[in-house]
Structures are given as C-alpha cells and as structure tokens.
Amino acid sequence: MSYVIDRRLNGKNKSTVNRQRFLRRYREHIKKAVEEAVSRRSITDMEHGEQISIPGRDIDEPVLHHGRGGNQTIVHPGNKEFTAGEHIARPQGGGGSGGGKGKPGNSGEGMDEFVFQITQEEFLEFMFEDLELPNLVKRNLAGMDTFKTVRAGIANEGNPSRINIVRTLRSAHARRIALTGSSRAKLREVKAELERLRREEPDNFGDIKALEAEVERLSARIHRLPFLDTFDLKYNLLVKHPNPSSKAVMFCLMDVSGSMTQATKDIAKRFFILLYLFLKRNYDKIEVVFIRHHTSAREVDEEEFFYSRETGGTIVSSALKLMQEIMAERYPANEWNIYAAQASDGDNWNDDSPICRDILAKQIMPFVQYYTYVEITPREHQALWFEYERIGEQFADAFAQQQLVTAADIYPVFRELFQRRLVT
Amino acid sequence: MTAQEQKRQPLSVGSEWTFELIQTYDREISRIAERYALDTYPNQIEVITAEQMMDAYASVGMPLGYHHWSYGKHFLSTEKSYTRGQMGLAYEIVINSDPCIAYLMEENTMCMQALVIAHACYGHNSFFKGNYLFRTWTDASSIIDYLVFAKQYIMQCEERHGVDAVEELLDSCHALMNYGVDRYKRPYPISAEEERRRQKDREEHLQRQINDLWRTIPRSAGKAHDADEGRFPAEPQENILYFIEKHAPLLEPWQREVVRIVRKIAQYFYPQRQTQVMNEGWATFWHYTLLNDLYDEGLVTDGFMMEFLQSHTSVVYQPGYDSPYYSGINPYALGFAMFRDIRRICEHPDEEDRQWFPDIAGSDWLSTLKFAMGSFKDESFILQFLSPKVIRDLKLFSILDDDQRDDLLVPAIHDETGYRQIREALAAQYNLGNREPNIQIWRVDRRCDRSLTLRHTQYNRKPLGESTEDVLRHLHRLWGFDVHLETVQGDQVVKTHHMPPRSDASEGDYGRMDMAVVHL
Numbered sequence: 046m047s048y049v050i051d052r053r054l055n056g057k058n059k060s061t062v063n064r065q066r067f068l069r070r071y072r073e074h075i076k077k078a079v080e081e082a083v084s085r086r087s088i089t090d091m092e093h094g095e096q097i098s099i100p101g102r103d104i105d106e107p108v109l110h111h112g113r114g115g116n117q118t119i120v121h122p123g124n125k126e127f128t129a130g131e132h133i134a135r136p137q138g139g140g141g142s143g144g145g146k147g148k149p150g151n152s153g154e155g156m157d158e159f160v161f162q163i164t165q166e167e168f169l170e171f172m173f174e175d176l177e178l179p180n181l182v183k184r185n186l187a188g189m190d191t192f193k194t195v196r197a198g199i200a201n202e203g204n205p206s207r208i209n210i211v212r213t214l215r216s217a218h219a220r221r222i223a224l225t226g227s228s229r230a231k232l233r234e235v236k237a238e239l240e241r242l243r244r245e246e247p248d249n250f251g252d253i254k255a256l257e258a259e260v261e262r263l264s265a266r267i268h269r270l271p272f273l274d275t276f277d278l279k280y281n282l283l284v285k286h287p288n289p290s291s292k293a294v295m296f297c298l299m300d301v302s303g304s305m306t307q308a309t310k311d312i313a314k315r316f317f318i319l320l321y322l323f324l325k326r327n328y329d330k331i332e333v334v335f336i337r338h339h340t341s342a343r344e345v346d347e348e349e350f351f352y353s354r355e356t357g358g359t360i361v362s363s364a365l366k367l368m369q370e371i372m373a374e375r376y377p378a379n380e381w382n383i384y385a386a387q388a389s390d391g392d393n394w395n396d397d398s399p400i401c402r403d404i405l406a407k408q409i410m411p412f413v414q415y416y417t418y419v420e421i422t423p424r425e426h427q428a429l430w431f432e433y434e435r436i437g438e439q440f441a442d443a444f445a446q447q448q449l450v451t452a453a454d455i456y457p458v459f460r461e462l463f464q465r466r467l468v469t
Numbered sequence: 470m471t472a473q474e475q476k477r478q479p480l481s482v483g484s485e486w487t488f489e490l491i492q493t494y495d496r497e498i499s500r501i502a503e504r505y506a507l508d509t510y511p512n513q514i515e516v517i518t519a520e521q522m523m524d525a526y527a528s529v530g531m532p533l534g535y536h537h538w539s540y541g542k543h544f545l546s547t548e549k550s551y552t553r554g555q556m557g558l559a560y561e562i563v564i565n566s567d568p569c570i571a572y573l574m575e576e577n578t579m580c581m582q583a584l585v586i587a588h589a590c591y592g593h594n595s596f597f598k599g600n601y602l603f604r605t606w607t608d609a610s611s612i613i614d615y616l617v618f619a620k621q622y623i624m625q626c627e628e629r630h631g632v633d634a635v636e637e638l639l640d641s642c643h644a645l646m647n648y649g650v651d652r653y654k655r656p657y658p659i660s661a662e663e664e665r666r667r668q669k670d671r672e673e674h675l676q677r678q679i680n681d682l683w684r685t686i687p688r689s690a691g692k693a694h695d696a697d698e699g700r701f702p703a704e705p706q707e708n709i710l711y712f713i714e715k716h717a718p719l720l721e722p723w724q725r726e727v728v729r730i731v732r733k734i735a736q737y738f739y740p741q742r743q744t745q746v747m748n749e750g751w752a753t754f755w756h757y758t759l760l761n762d763l764y765d766e767g768l769v770t771d772g773f774m775m776e777f778l779q780s781h782t783s784v785v786y787q788p789g790y791d792s793p794y795y796s797g798i799n800p801y802a803l804g805f806a807m808f809r810d811i812r813r814i815c816e817h818p819d820e821e822d823r824q825w826f827p828d829i830a831g832s833d834w835l836s837t838l839k840f841a842m843g844s845f846k847d848e849s850f851i852l853q854f855l856s857p858k859v860i861r862d863l864k865l866f867s868i869l870d871d872d873q874r875d876d877l878l879v880p881a882i883h884d885e886t887g888y889r890q891i892r893e894a895l896a897a898q899y900n901l902g903n904r905e906p907n908i909q910i911w912r913v914d915r916r917c918d919r920s921l922t923l924r925h926t927q928y929n930r931k932p933l934g935e936s937t938e939d940v941l942r943h944l945h946r947l948w949g950f951d952v953h954l955e956t957v958q959g960d961q962v963v964k965t966h967h968m969p970p971r972s973d974a975s976e977g978d979y980g981r982m983d984m985a986v987v988h989l
Contacts, residue, residue, distance in 0.1 A: 047492075047495045047499065047511065047512035047513070047514055047590065048511075048512070048513050048514065048568070049488055049491050049492055049495070049514045049515075049516070050513065050514065050515045050516070051488070051515075051516050052515045052516060052517045052521065053516060053517060053518050053521070053575055062536045062541075063527065063528070063536055063537065063538065063540040063541035063544060064541040064544060064545065065541070066536060066537065066538035066541050066632075066636070067538040067539075067541030067542050067544075067545065068541070069538070070538045070636070104542065105936060105939075106539055106640070106643055106644065107644050107936035107937075107939035107940045107943070108644060108646075108647060108936065108940065109644075109645075109647065109648065109905065109906050109908060109933065109934070109936075109937060109940050110905065110906065110933075110934040110936070111904075111905075111906055111931040111932070111933065111934055112931070112932045112933055112934040112935060113872075113932075114872040114930070114931065114932050115871075115872060115927075115928075115929050115930035115931030115932060116869070116870070116871045116872070116873075116929040116930050116931070117869075117870050117871075117929055117931060118867050118868070118869045118870075118880065118894045118897075119867065119868050119870065119894075119898065120798070120865050120866070120867045120868075120891055120894050120895040120898060121790035121795075121798075121865070121866060121867070121868060122787050122788075122789060122790060122798060122863045122864060122865055123787070123788070123789020123790050123791065123792070123795075123863070123864050124790075124864040124865065124866040124882055124883060125789070125791070125864075127866050127879045127882055128879070128882060129879060129880065129881050129882050129884065129886060129887055130878075130879065130880070131878075131879045132876045132877070132878055132879075133876060133877050133878075133879065134876055134877075135870075135875065135876055135877055159542070159546065160549065161545035161546065161548075161549055162545075162548075162549065
C-alpha cells in the first residue's frame with residue numbers, strides 16, 4: 046500500500062537557513078569578492094548577483110583519511126593490454142591509476158575553488174555592509190520599487206472587497222434579459238391570447254385552463270433563472286504603476302589630477318554607486334553624465350572616468366562650467382530631476398575656488414535637486430571646502446558635503462537626502 | 470508479434486505524469502513485486518520540486534536535518550551544477566524509514582517516475598527491510614522522530630548558547646563523524662520519545678560520572694601514576710565520539726547531547742556506507758526486472774521502454790580505467806552485474822559455475838538472491854559472490870602501488886590464476902576498516918596533564934591525509950586538553966602528531982600548569 050503526497054507547495058526555500066549560515070561563515074571571503082566586483086562593474090550595473098569563489102582549502106571539512114603513499118592494491122575495470130606480473134611505469138602528474146579511488150581526499154583535491162552564485166539582494170547587502178547604512182535605507186535601496194495603485198476599469202476577476210455592485214447588478218440584469226427573452230415574448234403572446242379568450246369566449250374553459258397553465262409554466266421558467274450568477278460579478282481593477290515615474294540625470298564630477306590615487310577613486314566610485322542606486326529606486330529613467338577634470342574638464346564614458354590617469358593641476362570651475370553647459374543643452378530642469386555628485390581630494394587653484402562658489406550658487410544650485418560633495422583626504426581642508434561650506438549655508442536642504450577617509454564616511458552625505466525621500 | 474501488439478494496452482502513452490498515473494503504475498509494479506515476494510515497508514511517495522530535491526540532497530537525504538552551514542555549502546554546489554546543466558539531479562532519494570519515504574521529482578517524465586518507484590520503493594525499500602546490517606543497526610520506525618528531536622534540540626541550543634557555539638561544536642563533531650560508530654557492538658535502537666525522557670536524567674547522571682573520573686586526590690605522591698592506576702580506558706576505544714560524550718572533562722551537558730546526536734546519526738548512516746554496491750545493485754536489479762515484466766505484460770509502450778533502457782544503461786555504465794570519465798568502480802554497475810550473474814548461475818549454470826559455486830549453481834534463484842541480499846555487506850558479498858564471469862565481463866585487473874618501488878605492478882588480471890586475487894583485492898577495497906585509517910583512543914593521562922592519546926595502527930604503511938592536523942584541532946576543542954596521535958607499525962611508533970603543536974617552550978608551560986592542578 047503506497048501513499049502519494051504532493052509536497053511541492055510546502056517546504057520551499059527550506060535550505061535558506063543553511064544557505065544563510067554558509068554565507069555568514071564565509072562573509073569575509075564574500076565581502077572581498079563583492080568589493081572586487083564593485084570596482085570592476087559599471088556603476089549602473091548593480092542589477093544582478095555575483096559569482097563568488099572561495100579557495101577549496103578554506104572550505105574543506107576535515108576528516109581523518111588515508112593520504113597518498115604506502116602500499117596499496119586497487120582493482121580497476123576495463124583492462125586492455127596488461128598481463129599478470131607486468132611492471133608498468135608510474136603515471137606522471139600524480140593522477141591516473143596510481144591515484145586510487147574512494148579516498149575522501151580526492152574530493153578535496155579536485156575542488157580547488159568553491160564557486161557559487163549570490164543573488165542581487167545578497168550582493169547589495171554585502172556591498173552596503175561597510176557603508177554602515179541604516180536598515181531602513183538599505184531596504185529602500187535594495188528593495189522593491191514603490192508602486193501606486195491606479196484604477197484601471199473593470200475586470201471579471203478580483204477579490205470580494207473590490208466588487209463593483211452597480212456593474213455587477215447591471216450585468217446580472219442584462220443576463221436575465223438576454224436569457225429570458227424568448228420566454229417572455231412567448232409569455233406576452235400567451236397572456237394576450239388568454240386576455241382575448243376571456244373577453245371573447247369566456248365559456249371556452251378548456252383553452253383558458255391550458256393557457257393559464259402555460260402562463261404558469263413560463264413565469265416559473267423565468268423565475269428559475271438565478272438572480273445573480275458567478276459570471277455577473279464585476280470587480281474594480283487596480284493596477285500598479287511604479288511611483289514616481291519621472292526622469293533623473295546624475296552628474297558625476299571627479300578630479301582626476303595627479304594627486305588622485307586609484308584608492309581615492311575607488312572610494313569615489315562607491316559614493317557614485319550609492320547615489321545611483323538611490324536614484325534608481327526613485328526614478329524610472331536615469332541618465333548618468335561623467336565629467337572629469339584637471340585643469341580642463343571633459344565629458345567621458347565610465348571606463349575613462351574611473352580608470353584613466355592624468356597629471357597636472359586642478360581647476361574645479363572648469364567642470365562646473367561644463368556641467369552647467371550640459372544642463373542647459375540637454376537636461377532642462379523642468380523635465381529632469383538633476384542630481385550631482387562631486388568627488389575630489391580638495392586640491393584647487395586658490396583663486397579658482399571663489400569662482401566655483403559663484404557658478405554653483407548662481408547657475409547650478411537653483412536647478413538641481415541635490416548636490417553632494419565629498420572630499421576624499423585625511424588632510425586639512427583647503428579653500429574649496431570653505432567656499433562650499435558657504436554654499437551649504439545658502440542651500441541647506443539641497444547641498445551636502447562630507448570629508449571621507451574610509452568608505453564608512455560616505456553615508457552621512459546621503460543622510461539628509463534619504464530622510465527627505467523617506468518622508469515624502 | 471502482431472497479436473501481441475494488439476494485446477498491448479499500455480497504462481499510459483506520452484511522457485506526462487499525473488497523480489492518478491503514478492498510483493496506477495505503483496499498483497502494477499507492486500502487484501509484480503508481490504509475485505517475487507519482495508518484503509517492503511509501506512511506501513510514502515512524495516512529489517517534490519527540483520529545489521526541494523537539491524535541498525534533500527544537500528542534507529544527505531535527511532528530510533529534517535538540523536541547520537548547519539555545510540548543508541548550505543552542499544546546496545550551493547548542487548544548485549550550481551544543476552542550473553548549469555552539468556549534472557542531472559539524482560532521480561530519487563529514498564529514506565530508510567517506516568514508512569519508507571521516496572522522493573519523486575516533478576520534472577521527471579512518467580517513465581522516470583515509474584523507474585524511480587520500482588528502484589526506490591521496491592528495490593531499496595526491500596533492501597532496507599531485509600539486509601541484516603539495517604535490521605540490526607537502524608530502527609526504521611523511529612528515525613524520523615529522532616531527527617525531529619535532534620533538530621529541535623539543536624535549535625534550542627542555538628537559542629540558549631548562540632549560533633556560533635553550536636556551529637563550532639557541530640564542526641568538531643562532523644570532523645569525527647566517521648569515528649562515531651560502534652563497529653561491532655550492537656547499539657540500542659534509538660527512540661525519540663525515550664530520548665527525550667531520558668535526556669534529563671542522563672545529563673545529571675553523566676556529569677556525576679565524569680566528576681568521579683576526574684577526581685584528583687593524589688594518593689601517595691611517590692608512586693608512579695601509570696603503575697598503580699592502570700590504564701584508562703582499559704581497552705582501546707574505537708568510538709571516539711562516544712568516548713568524548715562520556716568522558717571529555719570540560720563539556721557542558723548540552724554539548725554532550727549534541728555529540729550524541731551526531732554520533733547517533735552517524736550510526737544510522739553506517740550501514741549505508743557498508744552496502745553501497747549491494748544496495749544499488751539490488752535496487753537496479755529490481756527496477757530492471759520489474760519494468761521488463763511490465764513490458765512483457767503489455768502495460769507499457771515501446772517508447773517508454775526505450776527511454777527506460779536509455780537511462781538504465783547510463784546508470785550502469787562503467788567507464789574503463791583509462792577513460793576521462795573514470796572515477797572508480799561504479800557501484801550500480803558492479804552490483805547489478807553481480808546480482809544478474811547470481812541469477813544466471815542459479816538458472817543456467819555452466820561447468821565453471823558448478824566448480825566455483827557448488828552450493829548455489831542450479832538452486833532457486835529468488836531465494837538465493839534474497840539470501841545474498843539479506844546476510845552480507847559489500848565486502849563479504851564480493852568475497853562470496855564475485856564470479857569469474859563478472860570479472861571477465863568488467864575486465865577487472867589490480868594494480869599494486871608501492872611507494873618504495875619505482876614502477877607499478879599488475880599482480881592479477883581477469884584470468885584463471887587471477888580470479889581469486891582480484892576477488893580478495895576488490896573485497897578488501899570495500900572493507901571500511903581498510904578504507905578508513907584505524908584510529909583508536911589509546912590512553913588518557915588522568916593523573917598528569919589530562920592529555921588524550923590516540924593510536925593509529927597503520928595499514929599497508931598508508932600515511933594519514935593532510936587534514937589530520939585540522940581534525941586533531943577539532944578533537945582538541947572537544948577534549949579541552951592536549952591531544953596526541955601516534956602512528957604505529959607493529960609495536961613501533963613511527964610518527965606522532967600533537968595538538969597544540971609541540972614546541973619545547975609550550976610543553977614546559979603545560980607541564981607546570983598541570984602540576985599545580987595536581988597539588989591543589
């Protein structure tokens with residue numbers, strides 16, 4: 046006697062606990078791999094997980110087993126050319142028939158790298174880890190888009206709380222009319238005939254009886270039709286629209302003068318990624334403009350932005366000017382939400398800094414949603430920082446600046462930005 | 470032929486399965502199995518998704534395993550190779566329990582489901598019920614309850630003592646899992662209810678015993694410890710985890726309970742590790758026989774049969790030693806060939822068979838086969854039943870690999886003079902006692918530094934593998950004091966391992982500390 050049970054519906058994701066345990070145990074490895082991936086990937090490419098590989102040695106579960114060597118006789122199948130008592134050369138490279146089978150050691154040797162996939166959520170989780178983001182923000186960045194439910198007419202299916210009573214009754218009525226049409230036409234005829242008989246031949250009891258019975262039968266038939274049937278039910282249809290569905294442009298400005306090292310640029314990249322992710326959750330369409338500058342500014346692609354080296358001095362205003370030009374040309378402020386993120390090590394020609402403030406205050410700040418500036422340096426602030434502080438005073442709710450030494454310092458720049466967004 | 474074609478009324482055509490069809494096939498297969506008087510536990514057939522299958526696979530088929538990162542690791546690697554199509558999933562997982570639980574994967578075709586039903590629900594199932602190892606060492610009726618108990622207990626421990634503490638302990642226990650079995654002594658069957666009832670008593674009782682053991686009131690200071698104390702343990706102990714559970718000085722009661730859980734589960738799997746060839750061979754033999762009977766009765770189509778034979782042949786495929794796919798002897802191939810050959814020897818013996826197997830040649834094949842299934846394990850099964858014909862068919866040969874010689878020797882091949890040697894060598898290869906290093910608890914220094922000494926008796930000069938140090942580190946964590954491992958050949962100690970690794974300075978430190986303990 047056998048029982049057949051369908052277990053497909055329960056016990057889904059039963060292994061998630063074990064999986065989480067595994068990720069927890071090897072979080073250092075995974076974090077390193079994620080860090081590498083972050084510097085390798087484009088900042089707009091945060092939509093998928095990552096392949097992680099961990100050296101097999103670190104992940105082995107040790108057991109007591111025999112090692113190589115000693116004296117062992119092993120039986121193999123498929124003999125072709127050997128005869129009993131024959132001596133054969135030891136195969137080179139350690140493998141082959143001498144390697145033996147069935148020893149637990151083999152699995153350890155065969156698996157040099159343990160490779161597996163983490164999901165996008167897990168990837169972001171690990172990436173955010175050393176940014177010290179509050180959980181609410183993490184969810185906001187990594188989680189689902191927010192939706193607005195919009196009425197979109199009437200549907201035949203739905204849940205009972207959404208029944209549209211007027212439409213339902215109307216369609217029930219229509220159905221009753223449609224289905225009883227012929228019966229009622231007949232009933233009318235029969236009634237007219239009955240009327241006529243009663244009036245003209247009141248003695249013709251036989252026919253009147255028959256017609257009365259017919260009337261009864263037809264009315265009963267009409268009444269048998271259900272007042273409300275399942276397919277009369279109409280529901281209000283609500284569809285989800287991503288919210289809000291507007292466009293944003295993100296300007297990335299970075300100093301690429303000789304004083305910016307690759308490590309500094311990597312921190313800057315994290316900063317840009319964070320801003321990008323934030324925008325991604327809030328806007329449907331995002332464009333990214335990369336502007337790099339030393340003494341002159343240029344719009345470049347991402348690869349060149351992060352990975353080409355320049356030497357020479359620094360004139361920040363050149364980048365701001367270029368940004369202003371691009372804004373005016375391609376991104377009218379009434380169509381686009383404009384965000385800007387600027388990263389630098391704080392160096393600038395001294396007499397250029399007041400010019401920067403001027404351009405920012407007059408030509409940029411009035412049009413942007415938020416401007417963030419990070420100075421990646423452990424050194425003292427220079428003129429640019431103090432000029433920007435004045436901007437901060439002037440546009441307190443749309444400007445943030447922060448000094449970064451490690452990646453963990455990035456988040457405070459966004460704190461206000463997130464708070465603002467989370468409230469609205 | 471045409472007459473037979475017309476008679477053919479298949480149970481189904483096409484490859485889609487439904488629950489009704491599964492039941493129909495199961496009924497038919499069960500009817501045929503009854504003809505062969507296969508004695509089985511009742512079957513519980515569960516249809517699951519590929520993900521669930523990977524999950525079950527990752528936790529070594531335990532449907533209710535406790536949580537541990539290593540299962541997560543197995544899951545990830547299975548998932549990876551499955552999603553990339555590098556590996557088909559195991560078609561079936563079957564659990565030695567009463568009722569016998571078999572998993573069918575929803576992706577399988579009807580033909581595969583029927584194959585799995587025949588293989589798992591009638592093949593493996595009857596093996597679990599009939600083989601002496603399973604009968605003596607496992608209790609099919611209580612394993613599910615016990616797993617539930619173990620899972621809950623470990624979850625409670627995690628809540629009480631933290632995930633990390635439990636994980637560390639489990640890591641250490643897993644490292645020694647293969648040394649957590651009684652090889653010769655029959656264990657008491659485990660029953661979950663009793664476990665729960667006795668667990669409290671045991672905690673208290675155990676702790677008292679341990680305190681007795683470690684009572685360190687020095688007798689007369691002048692006497693040599695070893696002489697008057699006698700050895701402890703009196704006999705070398707093969708079950709290392711058992712010894713830890715009962716005698717480790719520093720473990721908390723809950724830790725002893727966790728050690729016990731791992732040990733009990735190891736014991737439950739021990740028969741499976743000893744009967745791979747027989748178990749798979751038996752199940753393969755029966756799915757082959759049962760489905761062929763279905764075909765002979767006209768209950769399945771030719772297409773069904775082609776699909777079945779295709780997967781059957783790939784299951785029993787044995788690549789040669791020089792093939793890139795070779796990874797040792799395929800237990801399905803060897804076991805299937807042997808059971809088939811036993812049947813042949815019974816039904817159509819030739820001169821050679823009468824000479825080699827005078828007892829079974831010409832006997833009733835079914836009862837001989839059942840006897841072979843019931844009373845042996847891989848090692849003895851091969852020693853008893855590996856016939857010259859199977860050796861010839863598989864072209865078996867042996868290789869002697871001696872690290873003291875420059876070349877390899879072929880001591881025997883599949884010929885008249887070689888059959889016996891091959892048979893013995895192959896049987897020895899399946900002897901778990903040879904496959905795993907023989908390591909036993911040798912001595913505990915109760916009077917001095919409480920160190921634990923293990924003794925590894927070398928077999929054929931085989932050295933220990935490279936993870937030995939790691940395992941000793943785990944043992945050291947469980948024992949709490951120094952651990953030594955001596956490798957002996959005959960009476961001579963040829964190599965020693967120490968944990969913590971021995972350097973002169975640290976040795977002095979440990980010595981002094983423990984002296985202080987003794988004098989207190």
